[in-house]
Amino acid sequence: MVKKKISAIIACYRDGPAVPIMYERLSAVFKKLGCDYEIIFVNDASPDNTYEELLKITTRDKKVIAVNHSRNFGSQSAFTSGMRISGSDAVVLLDGDLQDPPELIEKFYEKWLQGYDVVYGVRVKRETTLFMRITYKIFYRIFRTLSYVDVPLDAGDFALLDKKVVRVLNDLPEKNRFLRGLRAWVGFKQTGVDYVRPERMFGRTTNSLLKNLDWARKAIFSFSYAPLDFIVWLALITVGISFLLIIYQVLARLLLPGFTPTGFTTLIVLILFIGGIQLLCLGIIGSYLAHIYDEVKHRPPYVVKNFLNYPPNSRDPEEKNNG
Secondary structure (H helix, E strand, O other): OOOOEEEEEEEEOOOHHHHHHHHHHHHHHHHHHOOEEEEEEEEOOOOOOHHHHHHHHHHHOOOEEEEEEOOOOOHHHHHHHHHOOOOOOEEEEEEOOOOOOHHHHHHHHHHHHOOOOEEEEEEEEEOOOHHHHHHHHHHHHHHHHHOOOOOOOOEEEEEEEEHHHHHHHHHOOOOOOOHHHHHHHHOOOEEEEEEEEOOOOOOOOOOOHHHHHHHHHHHHHHHOOHHHHHHHHHHHHHHHHHHHHHHHHHHHHHHOHHHOOOOHHHHHHHHHHHHHHHHHHHHHHHHHHHHHHHHHOOOOOOOEEEEEOOOOOOOOHHHHHOO
């Protein structure tokens, strides 16, 4: 029986101290499973000692591949970079800060052998502040309500993907990638595995409230037309209210002239109200236009600076440098 091969793809940014621990824990898991494997670290231009740590590991272990980006392109591009050089039967996506426990891969592997094409981790609990736990819960529920695809609740990028799913994701031409949304969009047989997401082991998180809000905005505008529908309904409601106010104004002038609102205050309030609605609508349309503009430029989602232990079965390195 031919052994199954799995690629672990780790997106690294400011994760230098965690790299050796991630390597040891992943190696132990794969050896326990008895499968063939490779470990792909994607160094997304981390400013710490991530490159030096990867150089040490790749020198002594040829099963470890390091992809070094020319600058920071974000975790979604890092995962894409790793998936495009993987030649395995399945890949596992993990964040480099050890908040995605490698030991959970055993349960992913069992579900995969049962016939599931996608096995994702479901964060039943987060070891973080109450505020962040609440905001993440709210985001996933709003996103699921607004999205035109059935996105699992509380499921991040941590997942095992069969090679046929990886092939489809690699062939998608879009550059603004929200992988957990694309993962739901492609379909196939999927299931979740519950786990508790621990705190970051080293350093401070690179996320902030503003970054998370921007992340949420991109996700919603990538997988929802609800904001555009909101503009239509807002316009209809505004027109309806305006029509009723016109009728009220005419009747009040005729029947109750002494109680009819007069002066510049009413006019200014109405102008500011309508102006605010117009700016809100323009902001929504502008976000969609920005997405379109990014796509039509056809820039690659990442640029590779160099490889350590370049996989021989992958595409040409020059092609890979262009994403």
